[in-house]
Amino acid sequence: MSRDLIKIIPPVALFIVAAIFVLFSEPPPSPEPEPAGGPSDLNVILLTVDSIRPDHLGCYGYDKPTSPNIDAMAEGGWLFENAFSQSAWTIPGIMSILTSTQPPVHGVEMRGDVLDPAMPTIFDSFREAGYATPNINFLLTIPEFAGLRVGPAEEKYYSEADDDELLRWIDDNHESKFFAWFHHRGVHLPYKAGDEAMSTFASELPPEERRSSGIKAVLSSAAVVPVGTAEFEEGDRAILEGLYDAEVKDLDAFVGRLRAKLSEHGLLKKTLIVFTADHGEELLDHGFVGHASTMKAATLYDEVIRIPLIFSLPGRLPEGLDVDEQVQQIDVMPTILDIAGIPLPPGLQGRRLVPEPSDEGANICRPGLGGHEGLGRREDERHVRLYTLCRDRLDGL
Ligand SMILES: [Zn+2]
Numbered sequence: 001m002s003r004d005l006i007k008i009i010p011p012v013a014l015f016i017v018a019a020i021f022v023l024f025s026e027p028p029p030s031p032e033p034e035p036a037g038g039p040s041d042l043n044v045i046l047l048t049v050d051s052i053r054p055d056h057l058g059c060y061g062y063d064k065p066t067s068p069n070i071d072a073m074a075e076g077g078w079l080f081e082n083a084f085s086q087s088a089w090t091i092p093g094i095m096s097i098l099t100s101t102q103p104p105v106h107g108v109e110m111r112g113d114v115l116d117p118a119m120p121t122i123f124d125s126f127r128e129a130g131y132a133t134p135n136i137n138f139l140l141t142i143p144e145f146a147g148l149r150v151g152p153a154e155e156k157y158y159s160e161a162d163d164d165e166l167l168r169w170i171d172d173n174h175e176s177k178f179f180a181w182f183h184h185r186g187v188h189l190p191y192k193a194g195d196e197a198m199s200t201f202a203s204e205l206p207p208e209e210r211r212s213s214g215i216k217a218v219l220s221s222a223a224v225v226p227v228g229t230a231e232f233e234e235g236d237r238a239i240l241e242g243l244y245d246a247e248v249k250d251l252d253a254f255v256g257r258l259r260a261k262l263s264e265h266g267l268l269k270k271t272l273i274v275f276t277a278d279h280g281e282e283l284l285d286h287g288f289v290g291h292a293s294t295m296k297a298a299t300l301y302d303e304v305i306r307i308p309l310i311f312s313l314p315g316r317l318p319e320g321l322d323v324d325e326q327v328q329q330i331d332v333m334p335t336i337l338d339i340a341g342i343p344l345p346p347g348l349q350g351r352r353l354v355p356e357p358s359d360e361g362a363n364i365c366r367p368g369l370g371g372h373e374g375l376g377r378r379e380d381e382r383h384v385r386l387y388t389l390c391r392d393r394l395d396g397l
Contacts, residue, residue, distance in 0.1 A: 042316075042340050043271040044126070045166070045258070046181040046332075048094060049251060050188040051291060053280040054083075054308040056241075056248050064201070066248040069256035073273060076314035078355050082326040083309035085279045088292035088300060091144050093278040093329055094183070098122050098148060100333035100348035108144050115147030120345040122333045123150050126179035129342045134173070136165045139183045150181075163254055167261045174265035179340075186251040187281070189225065189294050191218050193246035197253075201245040204238055212236055218243065218289060225289050226296040237284040244283055269315050272339055276332060277307040311335065323355050 054060040057067045059074040060081070086096035091111075092103040098121050103109045106119055115121075123133045135150040136157045157165040166182045193202070205215070214232035217225045218240065232240075255275070262268040282288045282295070285303045292298030309327065311317060317339070330350030337344050338352040 041177070041270050042313075043177060043267060044131075044179045044274070044336060044340060045271060046097075046122075046179070046274045046336065047184060047255075047258075047276070048097065048181070049184045049186065049275070049277050049308075050090060051279065051281040052187050052248065052251065052277045052308060053283075053303055054306060055303075056245060057308060059310070060308065064245055066201070066245050067252045067255075069252045069259060070275065070310075073255060073259065073275065073312045074310045076319055077310065077312035077317040078321050078323060078353075080309035080323045080325075080327050080353070082324065083276065083307050084326065084328055085277070085305045085307050086329045088279055088298040088304050090139075090278045090293065091142070094139065095144075096329045097276070097278075097332045098181070100330045100350040102330065102349055105349065111144070114144055117147045117149070119147060120347060121148050122336065123148055123179070123181075125337055125342050125345060126340075127151075129340070130177060132173060132176040132178040132180075134169050134178065134180050136169050137181060137183050138185070164257065167257060170261050170265065170267075174267060183278075184251060184254060186254065187244065187247040189218060189223050189290055190220055191240070191243035191247055193243070193250045197246035197249040198243075201249060202239070202242040204242050206239070214289065215239055224294040224296065226294075227288055232284060232289070240283045240289065244281070269313075272311065272313045272316075272336070274332065274336060275308060275310040275312070276329070280304045280306050311339070313339070318355065321355050323353070327353060 059071040085093045087093040095106045095108045135153045157168045212233040214230040217230035334352040
């Protein structure tokens with residue numbers, strides 16, 4: 001796969017370049033790039049995947065065939081090599097994506113915190129632009145998400161048996177203009193993939209009587225493995241990665257079904273798919289398994305806060321572009337709105353990302369990776385423990 005390393009042109013730089021053109025040429029070009037789609041016909045799917053770490057995807061350089069459909073999707077747009085979560089667990093990060101604000105601003109940092117109903121969300125922007133915003137997402141049944149005002153739950157699409165709620169909704173609503181947020185739970189603990197993926201990727205799983213208590217824990221029905229409750233043995237990391245890869249393969253199959261569904265309804269080239277995560281996942285990289293709310297003792301190592309971020313819109317976005325610059329979850333909302341040609345509401349803390357081809361990679365370090373504005377990321381000082389004060393209030397997501 002050949003990709004160009006590109007940089008993001010800061011809006012100020014775009015303005016300066018445009019101002020020079022105004023002085024010396026007619027007609028003056030716009031200082032802003034044209035929206036790739038525009039509000040007239042563009043649909044948007046925001047796919048957040050729980051606990052997916054980018055280094056287990058082929059398009060991020062993984063050497064095992066876990067993600068052919070995700071890789072193909074990434075070819076149709078932009079891939080951000082260095083995207084990071086605002087938090088080490090689900091709810092604060094998701095809220096940052098959906099409001100483009102840091103956790104101390106949106107205020108949903110611990111269990112029981114509820115989004116201020118006055119906080120502008122991405123759903124408000126799309127609804128005001130005439131889009132359907134379906135409520136088909138299991139996360140929306142959690143009280144902390146009440147302030148998002150997505151719309152009434154459409155329970156007929158829910159299922160415990162599969163993750164295809166969105167596909168069923170598209171079958172019934174493909175003639176609507178829609179912004180659909182869907183949170184996929186596929187790679188979250190427990191690591192129990194389908195039989196085919198397990199046989200392909202988890203062949204090192206030993207018989208039950210020879211499994212460590214740690215491996216038994218990640219396969220159990222419990223969604224948490226608190227630090228200190230299970231022991232891992234030498235060789236368990238390869239087993240864990242195999243189990244995780246099998247789940248990634250099942251997630252990839254979902255992405256394949258989603259793209260096939262869009263194609264079936266003639267929507268593939270008029271639907272922006274944004275693929276990202278709430279946070280990453282530790283797989284014994286530093287002695288633990290999971291993330292803050294499942295380990296109940298969080299770290300901010302890269303494996304927990306680094307996330308994939310892909311914008312795919314074949315034929316409408318510049319295709320096959322890798323962005324090296326560091327970006328954050330709060331940048332997702334303004335970028336989506338910009339591509340859709342919808343005005344940005346005031347108060348967003350993220351920036352719209354406008355990749356442009358370049359011969360050199362840019363790398364602008366930005367703060368705010370720990371869920372708190374003042375907490376920066378340092379390459380040589382990344383082991384920052386957070387949430388120990390609220391350990392008792394974290395579980396399961
Ligand atoms: Zn999560």
